[in-house]
Amino acid sequence: MQDNLRRFKAEIFQALAHPTRIAIVELLRDDGETAVTAVYERLELEQANVSQHLAVLRSKHIVVARKDGNQVFYSLRDRALGKVLDLMRQFFHAHLEESLALLEDMRTKEPRTKKTPAGGRKP
Amino acid sequence: MQDNLRRFKAEIFQALAHPTRIAIVELLRDDGETAVTAVYERLELEQANVSQHLAVLRSKHIVVARKDGNQVFYSLRDRALGKVLDLMRQFFHAHLEESLALLEDMRTKEPRTKKTPAGGRKP
DNA sequence: TCCAAGTATTCGACAATTCGAATATGCTTG
DNA sequence: CAAGCATATTCGAATTGTCGAATACTTGGA
Numbered sequence: 001m002q003d004n005l006r007r008f009k010a011e012i013f014q015a016l017a018h019p020t021r022i023a024i025v026e027l028l029r030d031d032g033e034t035a036v037t038a039v040y041e042r043l044e045l046e047q048a049n050v051s052q053h054l055a056v057l058r059s060k061h062i063v064v065a066r067k068d069g070n071q072v073f074y075s076l077r078d079r080a081l082g083k084v085l086d087l088m089r090q091f092f093h094a095h096l097e098e099s100l101a102l103l104e105d106m107r108t109k110e111p112r113t114k115k116t117p118a119g120g121r122k123p
Numbered sequence: 124m125q126d127n128l129r130r131f132k133a134e135i136f137q138a139l140a141h142p143t144r145i146a147i148v149e150l151l152r153d154d155g156e157t158a159v160t161a162v163y164e165r166l167e168l169e170q171a172n173v174s175q176h177l178a179v180l181r182s183k184h185i186v187v188a189r190k191d192g193n194q195v196f197y198s199l200r201d202r203a204l205g206k207v208l209d210l211m212r213q214f215f216h217a218h219l220e221e222s223l224a225l226l227e228d229m230r231t232k233e234p235r236t237k238k239t240p241a242g243g244r245k246p
Numbered sequence: 247t248c249c250a251a252g253t254a255t256t257c258g259a260c261a262a263t264t265c266g267a268a269t270a271t272g273c274t275t276g
Numbered sequence: 277c278a279a280g281c282a283t284a285t286t287c288g289a290a291t292t293g294t295c296g297a298a299t300a301c302t303t304g305g306a
Binding site: 247248249250251252253254255256257258259260261262263264265266267268269270271272273274275276 | 277278279280281282283284285286287288289290291292293294295296297298299300301302303304305306
């Protein structure tokens with residue numbers, strides 16, 4: 001059981017382990033219930049992509065959907081998760097220097113580059 | 124920058140998004156500084172595997188290593204992460220019923236089965 | 247110096263995630 | 277019912293994560 005519990009936690013973390021999903025959660029936390037259209041317009045992302053990420057969040061019960069006629073409104077299911085993100089910011093600030101180094105690191109590696117033509121390292 | 128910050132958070136979550144790494148973090152939180160041998164003996168895992176997971180945690184600065192002679196002692200770098208896990212438990216309890224359903228779901232799907240011989244559904 | 251203990255890294259196979267494109271589903275209005 | 281908007285799902289390709297086995301590195305002692 002101890003192990004199942006850990007798998008459960010891991011799945012929650014996994015669900016949050018993507019910049020877009022974090023953006024979505026933060027948006028819902030700040031703006032409350034929001035329709036899908038508003039989400040992908042605010043975040044400037046493709047509809048399908050947002051829908052896929054919402055599906056992930058939904059499957060882990062991080063988010064709840066409410067249907068209203070044509071559209072679907074999403075909201076955070078529990079504000080504990082908002083707190084988690086706050087702690088995250090705290091964590092970030094507490095170790096600002098190293099965090100910045102990490103960010104720098106991330107910048108050099110360029111995120112999800114899909115068309116980097118010749119970036120290969122080590123010939 | 125907003126986006127970089129989200130990528131940073133996502134990486135932290137990603138680092139925690141594995142049952143073994145959660146087990147490690149919880150162990151370090153509860154027992155304090157611990158040598159690698161003790162970790163993999165307590166968790167009944169392969170040395171290499173634990174070392175790989177520790178490398179992940181290290182690369183995200185979730186954990187710090189202190190060398191002492193032959194061995195390396197690991198500890199949590201920030202108790203904020205302990206708090207995050209506490210919030211997680213809170214989250215779990217707050218939604219116990221659905222969480223249990225999720226666990227049940229996970230049980231049926233069996234995690235990381237590598238040698239399930241004939242479990243396939245749909246012939 | 248050689249060896250053994252304790253950790254870390256590399257490698258190859260396989261599983262899982264992610265994206266955009268295409269397509270499907272569901273609701274509402276005419 | 278057809279058309280059209282809002283959302284979801286499926287597909288294939290590329291990327292990333294995971295594991296055990298093998299191997300390398302580092303330290304302390306014979």
